Amino acid sequence: MNARYDAVGDAYRQFKTTAAIPVPERRLFHDLLGDVSGLRVLDLATGYGLYARLALAQGAAEVVGVDISAEMVRGARRATAGDEIAFHTADARDLPELRDFDVVTAVWLFNYAQSPDDLADMAAGAAGALRPGGRLVAITVHPAYDAAGPDWIRYGLVVHDVAPVPRGQRLDVSLSTPTQDIPLTVFRWDADVYAEAMTRNGLDAPTWRVPHIPAEEAARWEPNYWDAAVANPLIAGFSCVRGAADPGGAKARS
Numbered sequence: 001m002n003a004r005y006d007a008v009g010d011a012y013r014q015f016k017t018t019a020a021i022p023v024p025e026r027r028l029f030h031d032l033l034g035d036v037s038g039l040r041v042l043d044l045a046t047g048y049g050l051y052a053r054l055a056l057a058q059g060a061a062e063v064v065g066v067d068i069s070a071e072m073v074r075g076a077r078r079a080t081a082g083d084e085i086a087f088h089t090a091d092a093r094d095l096p097e098l099r100d101f102d103v104v105t106a107v108w109l110f111n112y113a114q115s116p117d118d119l120a121d122m123a124a125g126a127a128g129a130l131r132p133g134g135r136l137v138a139i140t141v142h143p144a145y146d147a148a149g150p151d152w153i154r155y156g157l158v159v160h161d162v163a164p165v166p167r168g169q170r171l172d173v174s175l176s177t178p179t180q181d182i183p184l185t186v187f188r189w190d191a192d193v194y195a196e197a198m199t200r201n202g203l204d205a206p207t208w209r210v211p212h213i214p215a216e217e218a219a220r221w222e223p224n225y226w227d228a229a230v231a232n233p234l235i236a237g238f239s240c241v242r243g244a245a246d247p248g249g250a251k252a253r254s
């Protein structure tokens, strides 16, 4: 995974600024995160830091961004003016030194879990970094996304191959930019895989939400532009709260 994103670097940033997918994605993040005034936020799989910067813009008192790819972390530092966000290269499954955050965000992390156990290890990392009562906010591949349904090509994502795996699917996709396509492999996991991963680690079961495209935003596009996205949502977000009990079950505190 790290090697893949080490190679992607600036192309991914170009995708985020030219494709349509980030429009509903940013809106969903904004709505799920809400006002974080005065709170400490940890952004997992921060990439070039887009959502770390948005968390700061939504009032966070302190933001830390973490990514497994050293190249993405270098890009995050370049893209972020000043030093108000600390970026670290680290695996979200192993964050022993990051503790007691009020909110942990994870945009496009869990879809890289290669198995339900891997997803539970990521959930353990997130739960271990939260204070009791803290909140995980995530965006990932919608558990009910249908690769045979209305496609997302116009929004910048092409699905090339779909393979069943136990309790989910492996999707070989590419992200389209004006200059190149970025090939990626992601996983769509069933909703109960997420529920199990979260509850095993002291978080409550996810409350799922799909992006809402406000009328003023929709008006910027041709009529019916977002119909496929509404008919076959690929992006979904959830939030869940860490209970008072110590998270256990996986590697978070080993």
Ligand SMILES: C[S@@+](CC[C@H](N)C(=O)[O-])C[C@H]1O[C@@H](n2cnc3c(N)ncnc32)[C@H](O)[C@@H]1O
Pocket (backbone or CB within 6 Å): 001, 002, 005, 016, 044, 045, 046, 047, 048, 049, 050, 051, 066, 067, 068, 069, 072, 090, 091, 092, 093, 106, 107, 108, 109, 112
């Ligand atoms: C699609 S990018 C999303 C970046 C950012 N969240 C955004 O939406 O702009 C996925 C990121 O997840 C990172 N990643 C994948 N597995 C990870 C892991 N186990 N721990 C930390 N980062 C991971 C990749 O290096 C990559 O930067």
